[in-house]
Amino acid sequence: MIEPNKSCYLPNTVRDHASYAFNSYWQKYKKHGGSCYFSAAAMVTN
Numbered sequence: 001m002i003e004p005n006k007s008c009y010l011p012n013t014v015r016d017h018a019s020y021a022f023n024s025y026w027q028k029y030k031k032h033g034g035s036c037y038f039s040a041a042a043m044v045t046n
Contacts (some may be wrong), residue, residue: 018042 002008002017026036 015044 002020008020022042024040026034028034030036
């Protein structure tokens with residue numbers, strides 16, 4: 001989980017938290033036929 005004092009909290013940036021969340025979803029559902037295509041729900045911007 002992404003919570004203070006948990007192993008996946010740092011670095012504490014929106015980008016890193018989003019990356020962790022999308023990757024966690026993919027890791028959980030890929031074996032059930034899940035796709036890595038998120039319909040542009042996440043996009044890296046500067």
